Amino acid sequence: MEATKRAALCAVCALSPRKYKCPACESPYCSVECYKVHKGSSNCIPKPNTAAATSTGSPLDRRHDKDESAALRALLDNPHLRSLLTEVDGAQDKATAMRLAMQEPLFVEFADRCLSVVAPAEGERED
Structure with missing residues (x-):
């Protein structure tokens, strides 16, 4: 115990x-x-294996990362999204700010893209 x-x-x-x-x-x-x-x-x-997993991978994995990075960069070019991110970052009550931001489809798309990079859906990547 x-x-x-x-x-x-x-x-x-x-x-x-x-x-x-x-x-x-x-x-x-x-x-x-x-x-x-x-x-x-x-x-x-x-x-x-931790260091190797982050620096290597199949060409398919690297292509997926580049595609996602390009999609994220394109989203971050949007001034409205940048404004939402600034509001959430500067908010006193971050939880409420996030709930409000998640009402915006653009912010949801951004969050989904971020999640797909750090935690791909099952079957999206083969490890």
């Missing part, structure tokens, strides 16, 4: 529940402060 509790805690401070994973080594941490400590330590050893 005690080992299970420790496993659910931040690997840096061991006080708070883990919320995030280091993108390089997948070590769990709880906050930006703990992440900075972790990244500055010698404990962050990137997993070999």
Whole structure:
């Protein structure tokens, strides 16, 4: 039972529940402060397949990334979308600002494009 509790805690401070994973080594941490400590330590050893997965891939994967990047750039050229993004970024209540922005079809399209880059739909990419 005690080992299970420790496993659910931040690997840096061991006080708070883990919320995030280091993108390089997948070590769990709880906050930006703990992440900075972790990244500055010698404990962050990137997993070999993590670096390879981001720098290589099939030509089909790279073509998909270029297509999505071009589509995102085209969307970001839209002044209305840029205005919406600025409003969300500057809002005091980000959750409400996001809910309002998601009422705009242009913003939804942008969000969908972003999600398709970071988390492709099943079957969209073959890994």
